[in-house]
Amino acid sequence: MAIECIHTMMPQPASNQESKEQEPPLVFDASVLRHQLHIPSQFIWPDEEKPCLDEPELLVPYIDLGGFLSGDPVAAMEASRLVGQACQKHGFFLVSNHGIDQNLISHAHFYMDHFFGLPLSHKQRAQRMPGEHCGYASSFTGRFSSKLPWKETLSFQYSAHKDSPPLVKDYMCNKMGKEFEQFGKVYQDYCEAMSNLSLGIMELIGMSLGVGKGFFKEFFEENSSIMRLNYYPPCQKPDLTLGTGPHCDPTSLTILHQDQVGGLQVCVDNQWHSIRPDLNAFVVNIGDTFMALSNGRYKSCLHRAVVNSETTRKSLAFFLCPRSDKVVCPPRELVDKLNPRLYPDFTWPMLLEFTQKHYRADMKTLEAFANWLQLKSN
Numbered sequence: 001m002a003i004e005c006i007h008t009m010m011p012q013p014a015s016n017q018e019s020k021e022q023e024p025p026l027v028f029d030a031s032v033l034r035h036q037l038h039i040p041s042q043f044i045w046p047d048e049e050k051p052c053l054d055e056p057e058l059l060v061p062y063i064d065l066g067g068f069l070s071g072d073p074v075a076a077m078e079a080s081r082l083v084g085q086a087c088q089k090h091g092f093f094l095v096s097n098h099g100i101d102q103n104l105i106s107h108a109h110f111y112m113d114h115f116f117g118l119p120l121s122h123k124q125r126a127q128r129m130p131g132e133h134c135g136y137a138s139s140f141t142g143r144f145s146s147k148l149p150w151k152e153t154l155s156f157q158y159s160a161h162k163d164s165p166p167l168v169k170d171y172m173c174n175k176m177g178k179e180f181e182q183f184g185k186v187y188q189d190y191c192e193a194m195s196n197l198s199l200g201i202m203e204l205i206g207m208s209l210g211v212g213k214g215f216f217k218e219f220f221e222e223n224s225s226i227m228r229l230n231y232y233p234p235c236q237k238p239d240l241t242l243g244t245g246p247h248c249d250p251t252s253l254t255i256l257h258q259d260q261v262g263g264l265q266v267c268v269d270n271q272w273h274s275i276r277p278d279l280n281a282f283v284v285n286i287g288d289t290f291m292a293l294s295n296g297r298y299k300s301c302l303h304r305a306v307v308n309s310e311t312t313r314k315s316l317a318f319f320l321c322p323r324s325d326k327v328v329c330p331p332r333e334l335v336d337k338l339n340p341r342l343y344p345d346f347t348w349p350m351l352l353e354f355t356q357k358h359y360r361a362d363m364k365t366l367e368a369f370a371n372w373l374q375l376k377s378n
Contacts, residue, residue: 028139029120030152030233042148043139043241049147051242051265051272051306058266058273061086062281066097069200076207083201084208087298090268091286092275095201098282100193105257105279108190108316111183116152116231126154126175131356133157133226134171150241150307155228158191160221161323168227191227194255194318198223201253201284202320209297211331216293222323224348226251232263232305232313243305243313247361249287250351250369251319256283261313267302288366289321289351292343295330302363321348343370344377 026042033039045051063082067075086093115123120138128135134155139148156168168191172184202220203213232243243263258264258277265272266285275283291300307313322328329345343366354369355361 026139026148027120028148028152030116030138030231031120034233034235037236039235039237039241042146043150043235045147045240045242045245049242049246050239051304053238053306053308055265055272055274058090058092058268058275060275060283061093063093063095063204064097065095065099065200068204069097069099076204076213080204080207083204087205087208087286089299090266091291091299091301092266092303093284094278094281095197095284096278096281098197100197100282104186104190104193105316107186108257109259109314111186112154112229112231112314112316115154115183115229122176123152123154125177126172128155133352133356135175147242147245149244149305150232150235151243151305152231152233153228154231155226156187156191158188158195158223158225158227158318160192160195160223160225162222187227187229190316191225191318194227195223195225195320197282198225198253198255198318198320201255205290205298209294209334211333215331219293219326220252220320220322223320224323225321226319228317228319230305230313230315230317232307234309234312235307236309238307238309241307243307246302246304246363248300248302248363248365249285249319250289250355250361250365251287251321252290252293252348253320254283254285254287255318255320256285257316258283259314261308261311263305263307263313264315265304265306267304272304287319288369289328289348291366292346293328293330295334295339296342297334297339300366321352324349344373346373 026040061082063079068079083093123136126136128137134157137153156171159167166188168188169184172180199217199220202216206213206216235241260277262274262277264275266275286298286300288300291298327345327347335341351369354372359368
């Protein structure tokens with residue numbers, strides 16, 4: 001269900017943003033709502049989108065990075081072959097022996113519990129402002145009035161530029177106070193580790209597409225990425241709502257670490273599948289920006305998160321994004337008479353603005369964005 005081409009231009013600018021009522025927006029206080037038997041109607045999804053909590057498991061390829069990271073060229077070729085197969089089919093794969101310190105991952109999960117366990121008024125010191133993508137969000141009650149996700153998030157900006165200040169640490173200290181310095185340092189270090197891992201994965205992707213291992217790695221070396229902590233509290237009616245609705249990530253590459261509570265589901269061949277949690281592996285998937293950068297060769301895939309009635313689920317999501325001035329344009333090796341350009345040139349901030357101010361990310365974000373760009377240029 002990934003987007004493969006630009007369809008007919010829409011007569012009006014693309015927007016599935018919902019108009020807000022005049023009344024104050026609903027407040028998602030997880031400490032209260034997690035116990036309620038009757039959940040607010042804003043969190044109830046339409047019948048055709050309601051989840052099944054027991055979907056068949058998707059057999060996602062495990063890619064052992066050990067040999068590649070140690071410089072073994074044969075292992076690198078095999079890893080790139082497996083990456084290419086997964087990215088052509090559905091855009092999801094798992095990486096093991098990734099070299100990330102297990103203590104760092106454990107600390108990242110520990111501090112997530114600490115933050116989301118705070119009273120709502122404390123978490124709201126880092127409240128995400130309208131039109132912004134960083135900060136604390138209790139569901140998306142300030143943006144939308146229906147089909148709300150059953151979750152809390154905390155997001156921060158990260159820059160891999162060599163002269164960049166520690167944005168994550170500084171952000172947490174500015175918003176939450178000096179006592180959050182260690183908290184911010186943990187996620188600053190985690191982002192740096194994820195950035196390095198993503199550059200390695202981009203080497204494999206470049207090899208698999210035949211453009212060389214350096215092309216995409218160089219494109220993303222000074223990335224300006226997003227880190228998001230996802231916290232899905234229990235819901236007494238999990239069959240009525242979703243932790244995250246069906247969408248394709250608008251970013252380039254997502255590296256996700258799940259806890260042991262299942263919930264991630266992927267749509268392949270019009271069938272939803274679950275991805276089993278594995279503490280020793282990261283789930284990796286292609287996003288819309290890289291789908292455009294690969295000229296549609298590699299697919300961003302529809303996925304969602306379900307919740308349960310008993311246990312909080314947590315995940316750490318690193319969204320790789322190019323530096324703001326990088327033009328998303330596929331390398332010439334991926335464009336020819338049989339494979340003409342599918343998407344117009346754009347920069348990541350343009351797509352980010354589109355998803356924050358004009359469009360609620362779903363399975364057609366890239367298509368709608370391309371049409372929106374064409375309408376703006378006319």
